[in-house]
Amino acid sequence: MSHPSRQLADVITLPARSLGGHAAGVAGSAADQVRVWTANDVDDWGRDNGFVDRVWAASRLRWNVSVGGAQHVPKRKGALIVVNARRFALAPVFAALAIGGATGRPVRFVGRPDVAPVGPMMQRLGGLLPIPREVERALAADQLVVLGAAPHITNRTSGIVDHRIVGAATITKVPAIPAATVSVPLRRSARVEIGAPIRLARKRRGPLDELETADALQHHLDALLDELGGALTGTPLDWLPFNGIGGV
Amino acid sequence: MAGVRVLVSGMGGELGSRVASLLEDEPWVGSLEGIDVDPPRRRLRRAVFHRIVAGQHDRTVETVTAFNPHIVVHIAVWEPNARANTRVARGLTDDAATSILGAAAECRALESIVVRSGLEIYGRARNSLTRPTEREPRDPTSVYGHMVDDIERTARAIGRRIGVSVGTLRLATVLGPHVPSALGRVLRMPAVPFSALADPPFAVIHQHDAAAAFVLAAEARLDEPLNIVAPGAITTFQAIRRGGRIPVPLIGPEWRVARALNYLAGAPIPDHVQEMFHRGRLADGQRAREVLGFAPTTTTSDVIDQLYGWPSVVHTPSDVAWETAS
Numbered sequence: 379m380s381h382p383s384r385q386l387a388d389v390i391t392l393p394a395r396s397l398g399g400h401a402a403g404v405a406g407s408a409a410d411q412v413r414v415w416t417a418n419d420v421d422d423w424g425r426d427n428g429f430v431d432r433v434w435a436a437s438r439l440r441w442n443v444s445v446g447g448a449q450h451v452p453k454r455k456g457a458l459i460v461v462n463a464r465r466f467a468l469a470p471v472f473a474a475l476a477i478g479g480a481t482g483r484p485v486r487f488v489g490r491p492d493v494a495p496v497g498p499m500m501q502r503l504g505g506l507l508p509i510p511r512e513v514e515r516a517l518a519a520d521q522l523v524v525l526g527a528a529p530h531i532t533n534r535t536s537g538i539v540d541h542r543i544v545g546a547a548t549i550t551k552v553p554a555i556p557a558a559t560v561s562v563p564l565r566r567s568a569r570v571e572i573g574a575p576i577r578l579a580r581k582r583r584g585p586l587d588e589l590e591t592a593d594a595l596q597h598h599l600d601a602l603l604d605e606l607g608g609a610l611t612g613t614p615l616d617w618l619p620f621n622g623i624g625g626v
Numbered sequence: 627m628a629g630v631r632v633l634v635s636g637m638g639g640e641l642g643s644r645v646a647s648l649l650e651d652e653p654w655v656g657s658l659e660g661i662d663v664d665p666p667r668r669r670l671r672r673a674v675f676h677r678i679v680a681g682q683h684d685r686t687v688e689t690v691t692a693f694n695p696h697i698v699v700h701i702a703v704w705e706p707n708a709r710a711n712t713r714v715a716r717g718l719t720d721d722a723a724t725s726i727l728g729a730a731a732e733c734r735a736l737e738s739i740v741v742r743s744g745l746e747i748y749g750r751a752r753n754s755l756t757r758p759t760e761r762e763p764r765d766p767t768s769v770y771g772h773m774v775d776d777i778e779r780t781a782r783a784i785g786r787r788i789g790v791s792v793g794t795l796r797l798a799t800v801l802g803p804h805v806p807s808a809l810g811r812v813l814r815m816p817a818v819p820f821s822a823l824a825d826p827p828f829a830v831i832h833q834h835d836a837a838a839a840f841v842l843a844a845e846a847r848l849d850e851p852l853n854i855v856a857p858g859a860i861t862t863f864q865a866i867r868r869g870g871r872i873p874v875p876l877i878g879p880e881w882r883v884a885r886a887l888n889y890l891a892g893a894p895i896p897d898h899v900q901e902m903f904h905r906g907r908l909a910d911g912q913r914a915r916e917v918l919g920f921a922p923t924t925t926t927s928d929v930i931d932q933l934y935g936w937p938s939v940v941h942t943p944s945d946v947a948w949e950t951a952s
Contacts, residue, residue: 494824512757
């Protein structure tokens, strides 16, 4: 039997021991979490699937994105998906994440800068440099690539589509697909509507092909945006006929 | 195609020895000879080895012309800080390329030259492609990049002049058991610096896969540049984590201090490795699959795992070793 003074000491130090043990447990599990979070692999293009999954999960706290028309995206082959973009909305990034979530394929987006720390972070998300050769190589490797049109203030219409990047799809003979993105700043809901691949009525042999494909993509994007109801703010401002009486 | 005479320069190194070993097993290889400063690292049954110091021009020419090879596989390239410091490595590489490729040009039977190059030849300037193909222009931004660029230019000029095919294998950083590599040495340090702001991905190639690519290129009489790179990629931080090393995040100016400390610790960081830590180094290896049917067996992550799996050198006092042996 132990000495009474030792028993008393055990009673007195018990909370400290318990607290120490608990703290060690928390620190250990935190270290395990850090290990798990940092043990990801990157693919051939530097995309980190684990990082993408976490960003996608975090973004769903803010946005509830629904994707329509995913059947237009090839199952295994590459494709260039062109989306409209609102200024500062990072539409290509979120469209890539949403389409990736809907199709189960890694989706890359065009437009990462080549400057640290933003560039490498976007590379982890699947970002490609806005260089036609870079996009061409990705498409040739059967990757899905999202390209943003020139950004506009609203989602009413689409901006100009960069025909040089579209040329990468023409060279690699992969489909160019329009996809309209609509989000409401004051609401959680957002929508990505993927259209059918562009087929030009007339085949061109030269660079007119990419120019006409870029124009067709822009027109199809505008049509898809019209179908989705154009720009919305989620406020009574949406009721006002900014485009004239009856929206004409 | 049988009875082909093959000359391997750099046969003493790990990669050269492995290439020679694989070539010995090829039915189309008639006779095999090699040149290097050091003797081969493995037992070779058929190969004849000539120990010639790089720069002994007359002896090199005499040996090569006497053999009169059909194919020259030029592997004698010294990566900076792998076996020699940057200045010495550059001198040895230049001497070897001049002597061996120059001597090969004098051989009447010569049909093909295969030279070792590196992905460093593409450089990592701003807005350079993430995964360059062989079609991208060469734009080296490191000393090693310029070294391999010089070799490629020399080989191509000789090939054009005497009308033989010249194939260049642009290897990712070669890692493998006992391969002297600046990157491998840095990654195996107890504490490893990495770029906290960038930490970009890079790819490597296992020495056995690299050696297999040389054999395939020699057999196919390759006449173009090819990227030889393992599938997959890894970042420095991920490599450090896999190896259980202590990551030392660096932002910018302190890299100078880190390089000095690594130099003192015996694992100097040459500029091409530092560039890789800051800007990454990937490449598209699809063309090698199409042209040579080359399929690497080890992924980049597996190569890094093997790097950390290799046992460290254990220093045993001589008297203890003697007791154990006797």
